[in-house]
Amino acid sequence: MSNRRPGRAAVTGIGVVAPNGLRTDAYWKSVREGLSVLDLISREGCDHLPLRVAGEVRAFDPAALIEDRFLVQTDRFSHFAMAAAALALDDAGLGGEPADPFSVGVVTAAGSGGGEFGQRELQKLWGKGSKFVGPYQSIAWFYAASTGQISIRGGLKGPCGVVASDEAGGLDSLAHASRAVGRGTDVMVVGATEAPLAPYSMVCQLGYPELSTLDDPARAYRPFTEKACGFVPAEGGALLVVEDEDRARERGAPVRAFVAGHAATFTGASRWAESREGLARAIRGALDEAGCAPEEIDVVFADALGVPEADRAEALAIADALGAHGTRVPVTAPKTGIGRAHCAAPVLDTVAAVLAMEHGQVPPTPNVFDICHDLDLVMSRARPAELRTALVLSRGLMGSNAALVVRRGDDSAR
């Protein structure tokens, strides 16, 4: 905590562990090229399930990145989180022990939890008996696990929290972190990672009518098209460092972007027609907080659920909130190349938005070639554009809606 008046919430670090890239630069390259890494699920024990296609994080070796004492007590989703947090802190120039541990906090969002770890322990429970269940089952599956482990591993003792507010919670966590910075915390490590591709976690998702069960990776997730048939899940995610702008400038850290405005609403589980009004209200709220006119939005990162009714609601919500500008502004959904990593999906989109502004390119929407909504959806290849302000949208299957306005940072950060 400091006594000075807090400045804006600046993004100074990014760490990505995604199906299409194990580092931020690799992620951006794949996103910019419109690469689709959707594929048949290869995870052991999943062959017989009707969910066939997903975005898996392959070639991720947690043992190379994280100490054994953290690995034994954590699920894959926390492995992603610890790895991404370290990348983000390094990117921000804040690697190593913090000078003041109480000045750095952590907030993550989680939706799927530690299903793989939990399944392993529950199999021991019913296969061998209660005495064979390890004690870390008490903490590893839990939504709060990643925040706790990032905090312990990094010695970060500032305000910590967990947002459990559905997929849109990924954006809510960024807002939460920005407000913590606004209240005087110097640095927040914030974001979300998910690992929902273990058998137990997959079975938990099978009840979602929005889930795509197609077995063709090129056709399984095509939002805004007439062939839209739902979404495919993904694992991985991203953590960011959000920091007081003045503090970042004092220590000479480049500001990559600003978290400028956010709002969230709730319209009920799977009530997609009603999400139109909820999402539009969230967009207006985020614009208000950012002091941003609709015409200032240079690019929209869509939620892009891939369910016809939900796609229609989103297209209409963008038009409702942005007016005529809503049909002219470039819209994109890079997540069609990697799937939806639940709470981490809008965080990865926020990262893509920051990178898009840095590089002056709107990335395309992989696998989507013709749309049936009145949107300027960017397809096939990246579109060069001067981008100052981005709008990121997210909705959850349980009814949450959120919008985040992100402003471009320093030119020197590019």
Added chain:
Amino acid sequence: MITSEVTFDELASLMKQAAGITVDPQELKQSAESPFDVFGLDSLGLLGIVGELENRYGTSLPPDSERCRTPREFLNLVNSTLTAGA
């Protein structure tokens, strides 16, 4: 049937297996009076070791086992329990 006591070697390998902590058995023996947290072992980690020993030797250890503060204290309690049960 207990054929031997739990040694510092076995405790060191349990610390690795149950809690992911690498510790040299000789060092563990020499620092047997140091609190477990010096080695990085927390209470859940010790609880996991207790559970593994109970399964391995097919007997219950006293409820206080996971509250032992040092390797020496823990091995004394474990071995006196195992010996008594043998």
